Amino acid sequence: MSRRRLERLLNLTMCLMATSRFLTVSEIGDMVEGYEPGRDGDEHEAFRRMFERDKQYLRDLGIPLETGADSYGDEVGYRIRRDDYALPEIRLTPDEAAALALATRLWSTASLAAPAASALRKLAAGGAATSPGLGPGPRGADPGAPAGAPGPAELFGLDGLEPRVDAAEAAFEPCLAAVRERRAVRFPYRKPGDAEPAERLVEPWGVLSWRGRWYLAGHDRRRGAPRVFRLSRVTGPVRP
Template sequence: MNPMPKTSARLLSLLSLLQTRRDWPGALLAERLDVSPRTVRRDVDRLRELGYPITAVKGPDGGYRLAPGADLPPLLFDDDQAVALAIALHQAATTGADIAEAAARALATVRQVMPARLRHRVDALHVTAVEPPATRPRARADSAVLMAISAAVHAREILRFDYASGHEDDAPPRRTEPHHLLTWRGRWYLLAWDLDRHDWRTFRADRITPKIPTGPRFTPREPPTGDVATFIAARFRGSDPAGGTAEWPCQGEVILHQPAADVAPYLHDGVVEELGAGRCRLVLGSWSWHGLAAALGRFDADIEVVGPSSLREAFARLGDRYTRAAAFTK
C-alpha cells in the first residue's frame, strides 16, 4: 500500500497546526496528529526540505515554531481550510466592503489550483447572498480606504481625514488617534480618539477620505469599558459606554398573553420565559421608553406591565395618542 497520500495529508495537517499558534510542544503535536514524536520530527524535516522555515524551540518540553520569511513557499490548504475559504469568498458581498468583484476573482483563482475532489465540493456550494431590504442602498466601504485606516491603526499613527457627515460640508479635516477598524451590522467603522473634541468617536468608513501622510505615533488609550465590543454595543444602543455595560438605556418587564414559542422567534436580544396558559414573561430593552412600549405592542396581545413605572407611563401616553389618531377624521 502506498503511504504517500497519508503522509501528504499529515504534512498539510502539521503545517496547518503550526500556523495557528506561535509555539507547539513536540508532544502536543504528536498527540494532535496521532503519531509518535519521532514521526513529528521526520515530518518537520520534510517541511524544511520544501522550504518552510521551521525552527526548534528550546525548553523543558521542546517544540517547533513556523518562522515568518519572505521565501515561504505558496500557501497550502487542507480540505476543511479550502472549503472554509470558498465559503468566506462567497459571502464577501455581504461584508460591507467593496470587494465583491475581487472576491469572485480570488475564488476563481483558488478553484483552479484545487485538486478535483475539492473543486467538486466547492462547485456544489451554491450561496445566494441576500441582504435585508433597505430604504436606500447601503454604502460600501472602499477597500483602499479600509487598508489605509487599518495601516494607521497598526502603526499607531495619527490619522487625518475628511468626513462626509452631511452636517458640516466645509468642516476641517478630523484629527484622530485610530484604535480599531470594526464592523457592525454590515457596515465598517473606525473607533478613534478625536483629538479636537477630546472624546471617543465612531466614524463610518464609507464617509472617510484619508489624508496622506499620516501623523506622528501615539500611545494607545483604553476605551472606557476596556472592552471594544461592549463599548461599541453601548454606543449604538444609546447607553453610556462609561458605565461599563452595553445594556439598553431603557429595559422593562411585561407579561404577554401569548405563548413563549410564538414570541421567541421575533426577539433579537430579549429574554422570554414560558408561564403556561398561553402567557409568557418578557424582558426587553430599547433606546427609549416610548420605543420599548411600541415594540411590545407589535405582538398584538394583551400586556401586563411588571415594571418599571416609566414603561407604564409610556404605554399611557401612547394609548392617548393612538386613541386620538383613531378618532381623527379629515
C-alpha cells in the first residue's frame, strides 16, 4: 500500500469517528484530505470509485463502518461509532508489565530508548500493575518527565537487570527507518571472500539480531529472492 493511500485511509477513519451524524459521500470528499471530488462527471466518478474501494478496505479490516441517513435527509451517509471501534482498556498482569519493562531495556540506541521509556511512564500513570508487590504506578506521573526522573526499570522494580543488544553498525538506523517506512534501499555489501563490495537493492522486511549480530532481511530485487544481509558487511551508506 502506498503512503498516500494509507494517509487517506487514516484521514477517512478519523473523520468518520469525529462525527455523530452520517456524512454523505459529497461531504466526505470535501472534508477528507486525499480526496479530490473534481468538477466534472468523470472526475467525480473517479472519486466515487476510490471511496468505494477505501470503504470496502476498511470493512475488510474489521472497522465498523456504519451506513444510514439522518432524519432531515434521505441521502445515504457513513460514520464510525466510537463505542464500536474503541479499544478496551489495557490491563497488564504484574508479570506482563515486568516483561514489557525488561524488553524496553533491550534498546541501547538513543532513537528508541526515549519512546520506550515514555510508553512505560504512560502505562504506569494510567495505573498499570508493575512488578509483583509494587502495586500500580503513580497516576500523576508525567510522560514527559525531565532528566533524573525514574526510568522504566525503576518504575517497574527492575533496577539491576540489563538485557542489551548493542547496535554499533552505521547501517542499523537507516535500515530500521527503511523497514518502518516500507522503502526500498540500496547499499554496498561485501560478502566473505569478495575483494570488492557489490551494490544490493533490497525491499526490507525487518532488522533482527542473532547471536549478537544485526541483520537485514528482505527481498533482493536483482536476484528476485529473499536474502539476509549482515549489517557489519555493509561498507557504505544506505540510500533510498
